[in-house]
Amino acid sequence: MPLPKLLGRAKPADPDHVGEPQLAPIEAAAEAGLTVVDWIDERTALSPGVRWLMFRKVPKGINWAYTLGSATLFAFLNQAVTGVFLAMYYRPDVAGGAYESIRNINDNVFLGQFVHGMHKWGASVMIILIFMHMGRVFFFGAYKYPRELTWIIGVVLLILTMAMGFTGYLLPFDQRSYWATIVGVNINNTGPFIGPYLGDFLRAGPEFGATTLSRFYAIHMLLIPGIMAALIGFHLYLVTKLGISAPPWVKAHEPEAVTEYVEV
Numbered sequence: 700m701p702l703p704k705l706l707g708r709a710k711p712a713d714p715d716h717v718g719e720p721q722l723a724p725i726e727a728a729a730e731a732g733l734t735v736v737d738w739i740d741e742r743t744a745l746s747p748g749v750r751w752l753m754f755r756k757v758p759k760g761i762n763w764a765y766t767l768g769s770a771t772l773f774a775f776l777n778q779a780v781t782g783v784f785l786a787m788y789y790r791p792d793v794a795g796g797a798y799e800s801i802r803n804i805n806d807n808v809f810l811g812q813f814v815h816g817m818h819k820w821g822a823s824v825m826i827i828l829i830f831m832h833m834g835r836v837f838f839f840g841a842y843k844y845p846r847e848l849t850w851i852i853g854v855v856l857l858i859l860t861m862a863m864g865f866t867g868y869l870l871p872f873d874q875r876s877y878w879a880t881i882v883g884v885n886i887n888n889t890g891p892f893i894g895p896y897l898g899d900f901l902r903a904g905p906e907f908g909a910t911t912l913s914r915f916y917a918i919h920m921l922l923i924p925g926i927m928a929a930l931i932g933f934h935l936y937l938v939t940k941l942g943i944s945a946p947p948w949v950k951a952h953e954p955e956a957v958t959e960y961v962e963v
């Protein structure tokens with residue numbers, strides 16, 4: 700059975716399309732990209748999903764403040780990519796190895812200081828962006844029905860982002876990160892009911908030492924990023940499913956704006 704033609708023009712050699720205009724080689728080359736997309740789409744049928752995600756209608760009156768969620772996503776991806784490269788050289792060893800491996804990244808590895816800097820400063824940028832995004836959502840009233848679940852997932856993402864900062868801070872294992880993390884773990888220890896259990900979990904035992912660093916490293920680079928990636932996926936699914944909320948001033952003065960959309 701002939702395969703259905705999804706995109707692009709008929710190929711000259713296709714016996715089902717004899718008599719149709721032939722493509723010049725230069726045109727055929729220009730359509731090579733489309734052919735690859737066709738090939739993948741025939742086998743996966745993913746294009747309707749991609750179209751649903753990417754080509755959405757957005758309400759009138761939106762502005763730059765609506766890009767803060769995507770900026771936060773970009774910061775997360777930056778952390779993920781730079782983190783992978785740092786993990787190739789980092790050693791979670793308390794006997795000087797961890798500190799030494801970071802010194803090696805900064806001093807000897809090609810672009811190491813740049814990648815380390817992107818990861819370190821990117822962490823602060825992500826915290827700033829996530830708070831700005833949350834502020835936009837709060838002050839525009841975008842957390843209200845039907846977006847409560849989007850907000851709740853956002854709160855979990857905020858907590859996890861801060862937990863990433865906390866667990867990452869110990870990894871250089873210098874004097875500052877060591878003592879600051881001891882203070883942090885002790886604060887967790889004083890929490891009601893679950894505090895002592897949380898302290899034990901973070902220390903990975905009664906003493907702060909080698910197992911603590913391994914545990915922080917595993918939490919920092921495997922556990923939390925995995926949960927965050929899944930939650931961001933669900934967050935974005937909800938954003939796409941429910942549509943972006945209209946700005947409050949548009950709602951107040953032009954109630955019809957809720958149903959009137961402009962295509963971007």
Ligand code: HEM
Pocket residue numbers: 764765766767768769771772773775829832833836841842846849850851852853854856857860931934935938942943944945
């Ligand atoms: C890793 C962190 C996060 C990422 C990557 C992220 C990503 C996004 C993106 C791309 C959008 C759509 C565009 C926009 O409105 O800016 C969005 C919308 C939304 N986000 Fe987040 N977000 C994060 C954290 C948060 C937090 C902390 C909250 C609140 C506590 C939150 C609540 C919402 C809500 C309610 C919407 C819907 C807004 C609307 O429909 O107007 N998000 N998010």
